[in-house]
Amino acid sequence: MKILLIQTAFIGDVVLATSVLEKLHKFYPQADIDALVRKGNESLFTSHPFLHKVLVWDKQNSKLSNLLKIAKQVRSAKYDVVINLHRFASSGLIVFLSGAKERIGFDKNPFSFCYTKKVKHIIGNGKHEVERNGELIAYLTDNSKEMPRLYPQPSDEDAVKLYTGSPFICIAPSSVWFTKQFPAHKWIEFIKSIGNKYSVYLLGAVSDNALCEQIKLATASNKVTNLAGKLSFLQSAALMQHAAMNYVNDSAPMHLASAVNAPVTAIFCSTIPAFGFGPLSQRSFVVETAEKLSCKPCSLHGLKACPLGHFKCAETIAVTQLVDKLA
Secondary structure: OEEEEEOOOOHHHHHHHHHHHHHHHHHOOOOEEEEEEEOOOHHHHOOOOOOOEEEEEOOOOOHHHHHHHHHHHHHHHOOOEEEEOOOOHHHHHHHHHHOOOEEEEEOOOOOHHHOOEEEOOOOOOOOOHHHHHHHOOOOOOOOOOOOOOOOOOHHHHHHHHHHOOOOEEEEEOOOOOHHHOOOHHHHHHHHHHOOOOOEEEEOOOHHHHHHHHHHHHHHOOOOEEEOOOOOOHHHHHHHHHOOOEEEEEOOHHHHHHHHOOOOEEEEOOOOOHHHOOOOOOOOEEEEOOOOOOOOOOOOOOOOOOOOOOOOHHHHOOOHHHHHHHHO
8 A cells, every 4th residue: 555644834743744654554554655745844754664755845946846746746656545634725736636546634625625535624622633633544543542753863862962961951942933932031031040950952943043042142151052953853852852851832842842752841822732732742731821811812823923012921921830840
């Protein structure tokens, strides 16, 4: 059997999609399972133990032309089953043109009319996104919940050994969306409040380097190291596994922690865990404001600015709420 799993959204979405890979492999260990992701996310699957092939769609350059090339590649591969976790038209077109006997996806996709099996995607129904994704393949497997999983390799562990010799915490301070991002001055206050007991590693992409450097300099501590842009996804995950705690926003690093069962404290500013994107690690915590705000949540995915200008959902979170999770 040849199976293709499509998730061309952002990093966190792809990490959560690995729960489907895990379950498919469990039920069909002899199947060739491929994944289709957007360019930049393929390194999540470096040396993956049971993924046959990773197809990459470059959305940034010649988006439409590359979409048609990928669609042609998918069709020529003659998949028996194509499963689309992405809910937008571009991926739906790939499914439509795939020629696969079984075409599975969510009803929200504009091309869902071509699916042989479609499932309602409902936010806020008490289910985590991995459970919603799992519903797509329940009829091929069963109704049990499967955790997402990534596979850092020995080379990834070797790359972070330098940082794991003494107790440390990781902080991923950034987010694509402003209203999901715990403010820099709060991170600085938190780091200062924990003293010198832990080394602090700031994680993120190259684009997060300026923010991480700002935080590092403001703490004036030689215990703080800016690693933004210096580690791969799997190296970051390997480091997080060894941390006393990982502090993250409602963003991709939270899902990285979940996928390696690393301890995690997730800070939810404008969004809420009830949307179904909370942490899944065995040792996980959610931190939110203690105030009852009529404006929270203000959106599903976060906004570029607080609509009311006060950003109370973040500013009223006490730093002690974070410190408590180190106890």
